[in-house]
Amino acid sequence: xxxxRKKFDEIRKPFNKGGKLEKFAxxxxxxxTLLFVPKHNTSKGAHIRDGVDLKRxxxxxxxxxxxxxxxxxxNLGYQHFSQLGESTAFIDCIIFGAWKFLPMLLVSYGVGxxxxxxxxxxxxxxxxxxxxxxxxxIPLIMPVxxxxxxLAVSVVFAVFIGKEAFGGTGMNIFNPALxxxxxxxxxxxxxxxxxxxxxADASTIDAVxxxxxLGQLAAGTEPGWSVMDMFLGFIxxxxxxxxxxxxxxxxxxxxxxxxxxxxxxxxxxxxxAVMALIFNTLGVNDLMNFPWWxxxxxGGFAFGAVFxxxxxxxxxxxxxxxxxxxxxxxxxAILIRVFNGAYPEGMxxxxxxxxVFAPTIDHYVIAGNIKKRKNRLKAA
Amino acid sequence: xxxxxxxxxxxQNKALLSxxxxxxxxxxxxxxxxxxxxxxxxxxxxxxxxxxxxLFVVIASNVIVSLIRNLIPGRIRIIVQLLIVASLVIxxxxxxxxxxxxxxxxxxxxVGLIITNCIVMGRLEAFALANGPWKSFLDGVGNGAGYALxxxxxxxxxxxxxxxxxxxxxxxxxxxxxxxxxTGLYALGYENNGFMLLSPMAxxxxxxxxxxxxxxxxxxxxxx
Numbered sequence: 173x174x175x176x177r178k179k180f181d182e183i184r185k186p187f188n189k190g191g192k193l194e195k196f197a198x199x200x201x202x203x204x205t206l207l208f209v210p211k212h213n214t215s216k217g218a219h220i221r222d223g224v225d226l227k228r229x230x231x232x233x234x235x236x237x238x239x240x241x242x243x244x245x246x247n248l249g250y251q252h253f254s255q256l257g258e259s260t261a262f263i264d265c266i267i268f269g270a271w272k273f274l275p276m277l278l279v280s281y282g283v284g285x286x287x288x289x290x291x292x293x294x295x296x297x298x299x300x301x302x303x304x305x306x307x308x309x310i311p312l313i314m315p316v317x318x319x320x321x322x323l324a325v326s327v328v329f330a331v332f333i334g335k336e337a338f339g340g341t342g343m344n345i346f347n348p349a350l351x352x353x354x355x356x357x358x359x360x361x362x363x364x365x366x367x368x369x370x371x372a373d374a375s376t377i378d379a380v381x382x383x384x385x386l387g388q389l390a391a392g393t394e395p396g397w398s399v400m401d402m403f404l405g406f407i408x409x410x411x412x413x414x415x416x417x418x419x420x421x422x423x424x425x426x427x428x429x430x431x432x433x434x435x436x437x438x439x440x441x442x443x444x445a446v447m448a449l450i451f452n453t454l455g456v457n458d459l460m461n462f463p464w465w466x467x468x469x470x471g472g473f474a475f476g477a478v479f480x481x482x483x484x485x486x487x488x489x490x491x492x493x494x495x496x497x498x499x500x501x502x503x504x505a506i507l508i509r510v511f512n513g514a515y516p517e518g519m520x521x522x523x524x525x526x527x528v529f530a531p532t533i534d535h536y537v538i539a540g541n542i543k544k545r546k547n548r549l550k551a552a
Numbered sequence: 553x554x555x556x557x558x559x560x561x562x563x564q565n566k567a568l569l570s571x572x573x574x575x576x577x578x579x580x581x582x583x584x585x586x587x588x589x590x591x592x593x594x595x596x597x598x599x600x601x602x603x604x605x606x607l608f609v610v611i612a613s614n615v616i617v618s619l620i621r622n623l624i625p626g627r628i629r630i631i632v633q634l635l636i637v638a639s640l641v642i643x644x645x646x647x648x649x650x651x652x653x654x655x656x657x658x659x660x661x662x663v664g665l666i667i668t669n670c671i672v673m674g675r676l677e678a679f680a681l682a683n684g685p686w687k688s689f690l691d692g693v694g695n696g697a698g699y700a701l702x703x704x705x706x707x708x709x710x711x712x713x714x715x716x717x718x719x720x721x722x723x724x725x726x727x728x729x730x731x732x733x734x735t736g737l738y739a740l741g742y743e744n745n746g747f748m749l750l751s752p753m754a755x756x757x758x759x760x761x762x763x764x765x766x767x768x769x770x771x772x773x774x775x776x
Contacts, residue, residue, distance in 0.1 A: 333756060358747040360743055
């Protein structure tokens, strides 16, 4: 370890104070603190004796994302080979999936971090770790055949307009990963929706059809997938969203470490379930008749509830507010699914919409609390 | 100072022309006239025609109101101004219908809505009522040009990135049904950005222009 440290110190010499490349210090500092434990300790004031910092929080989320990511890669290969009628050996599927997914991940991180570092050097502040998670979320919520340059443009837009325009990590009012997806959705609709994008090479091989379950329901055809497939994730969809099981493992990690709010996650599922139940009783079209608990298994619902809605920056902060925020996300997601034919999936819109309302929810929760305490004071 | 003795292009008068282009731009600094900037900037041609129309109306109404400013009773000045602006707008509308029917159809209601364009009324209230005709003329030219500058800039971005054209001419190559038949950038797999055609993107483009302008021109940043 000592040897590595010395080696790295040698590399970073020109970046230190007075060195030739002093201007680019934020870039090297971010790499330093990512690779090694920072040397500086908290020195004054009351504080919790724990090394938790933004970096560790972000890395926890990345660990939570790993099951969904690996299953997503496997499922990429599985969907592709099974539709072609070829053998779906585990190792073939994983290799094919990695071949398709890793370039997306590289583009997302490369472009996003380049912009973050450029901004950090321009403004002379340290690089924030926020992008570590966004950069991983973005390829996970895109269709597999989404062209890489479009992905790059979406990332540029998300980091510039979704984040830096508001002042960088911690200041954004929207979830940056969802901004990237929304931008891609409205800019390049043919590449982001329809029945040809969700399975690798579906647009070039006629034998492959890649309609998602929600897409099939919106088109009025019966989806040919079993409930077990939906739960385990052997269905077409965005890379990371298909397996509810893998996402629930991630949710357990987030809740256990306290990084993600269980109130938001539970609230979202409850809100979605209630809304879907209401539609079940009305039961006018296929999407309304789709059993309420299956609504929670398909599409981006689970992924959005666990990894997107729980974003501590753009979500509600107050405890009661988290319930309201979560329930309304579930509520709107199902509402958009059922009533807007142009958007078979409503999770993205629902979360972005509630991002806007999160500060308002917090404001009224706090105002209500103040009122309650004032009344208590009067009574006493 | 008396008006007759001042040089036609004194420093003060030049500022009337140049201020609205940057430091006091009606759209990017005063944030007026946004509605039309969002609505008719999908293509460059209607944006240019709209700019010319607004330029004409601002200049003409500024000069007319300035000429009769001492005759207008203060209490009914808004109605008088509206009457003048409305007559000018109808004039523009009829000319467009006669000589540029296609563009006039594209602009549809937005030509008529020049009447309510905040820039026009704003200049009449803030400038023409208190200044002579020559200065009002310069002020009209400056503000009309400042409006046109942003409108054209936004339209260039939106038409180029949204449909790959400028003035309807294909700049980035021809897009055919398949990549093999396409030319230019489209042959490389490039696609037009559909978001650019929607009005939210116009708002974001104006926002980016404001961002760039303020980071270049630090005195525009408000202190809190």
